[in-house]
Amino acid sequence: MVRYVETDQMGYVHHSCYVAWFEMGRIAWLREHGCPYSQLEAQGILMPVVHLDLRYYVPGRFEDRLVIQTRLSEIGRASIGFENRVERENDAAEKRILLAEGKVELACVGRDGKVKRLPNDLRAFLEKRYA
Amino acid sequence: MVRYVETDQMGYVHHSCYVAWFEMGRIAWLREHGCPYSQLEAQGILMPVVHLDLRYYVPGRFEDRLVIQTRLSEIGRASIGFENRVERENDAAEKRILLAEGKVELACVGRDGKVKRLPNDLRAFLEKRYA
Amino acid sequence: MVRYVETDQMGYVHHSCYVAWFEMGRIAWLREHGCPYSQLEAQGILMPVVHLDLRYYVPGRFEDRLVIQTRLSEIGRASIGFENRVERENDAAEKRILLAEGKVELACVGRDGKVKRLPNDLRAFLEKRYA
């Protein structure tokens, strides 16, 4: 459900909100697959965003009911890619309307800020969810 | 200068933005008085907000030029109080227009999350700026 | 569920997020009671916040599961007051933990920005939910 604070004076959802929603999507994805992001951080693994590519098709509005789709799309040596779709639930019709979609690439970084290879257990975990 | 992202669909600045502006005000106050907040954190002192009291008089708008006034208003055993005023610059007239004002009380907390007395050097520093 | 974007470098939820959560609470309250906020806006009634009073007791953290309680606490001539409590769900114990609570006063304002009396139907609607 779109929050009032997420609207702007155009009367739409501000485009920066989708960036936070994509994040909610991948954090929910990790949690649902048994690997909460907070657990990664506790192991000293940070996953900062290094690349963001987003396309907006239809503006979101206050009180829209949204669904955030998340798909693991890439497993690199030291990075992960997710694809997201933000869709609006549609009471009248059966089909959801695609508001925006995009890709996010996250680097694997240690507490020292240096890029590091994905730990083997994380890689194994991700590969099982990828195929 | 009000950011576009800070507006909402009423066409005004969202009321939560003032909370961030008050924070900017007190952080600038600390820095200008020679005690940057990052230095406090480096010493293991966190200053979370424990009480917030804000009154809104005139709505802010996109591209308004604002001035944030900050005044140290209280030094407690384990807390500090600041008073803030957010004013709009007014090209036509000399007088600025008061948009909102309020008080913020911050607790002094250690890395362990426990409230602790203000360190003596911080207290001495604040008392010099208070009188 | 606390979003990652809502945390700050203290490791807690930023105190300004509660302001948005209170808003979510009262907007959900209105919708659940059959009077969606978007409907008020469509009638030319804006409800900007004029007073905010918030106390923080326990910091929120990333991935906390929160409950926002909302209670209509005042019906004025041209204003409404809500009280909110933000509580953390607690898996171990039965009791929820109170993170923050506060009061918000909203003015009734027309599209022209002028304060106006609550419309009679809105007042009647609110009084039924108040007693």
Add this chain to the structure above:
Amino acid sequence: MVRYVETDQMGYVHHSCYVAWFEMGRIAWLREHGCPYSQLEAQGILMPVVHLDLRYYVPGRFEDRLVIQTRLSEIGRASIGFENRVERENDAAEKRILLAEGKVELACVGRDGKVKRLPNDLRAFLEKRYA
């Protein structure tokens, strides 16, 4: 200057903040070139973002002093493209450090939400700043 509210629990600036900074950059660019965004909106022209492509190189931190570079990079039939760079001022060295860069494509949309050609005067204005 990075705001405290813009940090997250990694201790860095949250990646969604750059999206708002890019927006600040292009709005400042328009204003400095004599075409404030609010004036476009007053003429019934909205410029929603339709594509966002951002690369992050070095994380921003609290109290960093940043410079946002903005360049008009494309003038389409019904769209405009801007390129932005976010750089950190560096006291020690002369060279600024590039934190992030990216492209933003904005559509030209009327109050009815329909895409429309750039008005001739806006196109002429932009073309003069482009060469």
